[in-house]
Amino acid sequence: MASPPPILILGASIVGLTASLALTTAGIPNITLEKHTHISAHPRAMGFTPRTMEYYRSLGIAEQIPQAPADFTLLRARVHSLAGEWFERTAWSKVESEPNPNPKPNPKPKVQPTPKRKPKFSSLRGAAIPQDKLERILETTALARGADIRRGWTVTGFVQDERGITVTALTPEGEKTTIRGVYLIAADGSKSTIRTQLDILRTGRGHMQTMRSVLFRADLSEYATEVLQFNIEQPGLRAFLTTYNDGRWVLMFYDDIERNGRTLLSCICAAIGRDDIPVEIITTGRWELTAWVAERFRVGRVFLVGDAAHTLPPNRGGYGANTGIGDVENLVWKMKMVLGVGGGCPAGEELLDTYEVERRSVALLRHEQIFARADYKVHLEEGREGGEVVRLDDDAVEFGQIYRSKGFLGEEGEYKVPLALPPALRPDEWKGQPGTRVPHFMVKMEDGREVSIAEVVDGMGWTVLSAGEKWRGVVEDVNDGLQVVGGVRHVRVGDAEEFCRAFGMEEGAVLVRPDGYIAWRTEGVADGLVAELGRALETVAFRNSSKWGLLL
16 A cells, blocks of 8 residues: 655644654654754743653654653742742642741741542653753654654745645745645644634734743752752842753843843852852743634644644643743644554544544643633733633643544444533543543453553554453444544453543443543443444544444
């Protein structure tokens, strides 16, 4: 079988590189075009969530990314300077500030770690790795697996038709050329040229302020023991200081004032509270703090991901880069199914329509939740109509947001994700609701290993989970008759008690998508299970016909 035309990716920052690695790993040809010749010297994002780590595990790179310590709690302090007075501190997940019981200069206050959250929602922890280091892991791995990443290429335009998309670009030598692909993934940032050419409008809080920053190297390890983020408040200097845990620090100014080298060094010394520590200035930055969500995430063969689709300002939930990585996870498996890569009959093109519906709802909710938290409440109060936003549980936003699209079925065999359901709950509260992610629990495999259910289902094609063996034969018969891309697997997850605890029913089965979301569930145990599962799978994969007929 001939290889399909490549999928084109515009942008080789963290989201574009994740797309390149994911497509390459899935066996889908792809070409990434990036105007910059090197990875940015400014590390930018730092925190990556357990959900992101689960996805990177499915791509085979999680072991290259150090997880945060099990007892790690991200703490922030409001201080005059690192060596000066510390006024108060807050934990990552808390809104209220905790006054410092000792107002005297205290560079290393003892902080009791926040107790571990229970129940546990992932077998992995988040990671605190500088974005530039993570991008090198992504790019190196993608290239090693055969990805085509072209740096120094500038895209100037594109046209699309019924069969594909043609991009016009300038090579590093300035020569004009065209590249043909089947789809275009626009990962070209908040000022996306693709989004602009498509005339896609954006909604949201919008521009909040323009900030400046300076990246520098200094040995401040004596101050970065428990607290890693600092709000600097002193006459003449209001800034945010944090470390990348590799000797590099960034000082962010809440203004748009250009400072020369001498002034920057003076500000750094003021933030430290000392002028006797060697400081090496690496680079400076200027960036806009904005909150936007595009009104469209898909136009024909073009898909917006990451900052091209949504700009979510830095916050304690780490929504920005992590949400863009989630976009890639949602999109790539659908492209694989529609293109028929890996054998079997392709899914219907309509499956790709669910990308916009599902991921835009995530971006909108996270946009709202950013302004329900302490860091940005002042911006919400300035720009929001209609009252205060209810602050949702952090675990609900991270693990338990519901998808509402035609890619899910209710137990009655029809599209059913009720609008009355809340936008997000903790996974243990959903009990197997279609449209939500499989809740975390451990599964004992046939070889005796005990692994997370996420490790079982993520990136593995369609999976049927049940408490008994009856469904194994059902799945085998469905595979013989339906022949979907990648096939369907059966996994026994334990006894009836364990199954009920996870999915709210003692018998039956759940059909899980390649991204770990529950597409359909049934309590059926009688005859006719083959036809029941076949019809369900055909519907959520948007197949036009089969021996079982359509449900809708």
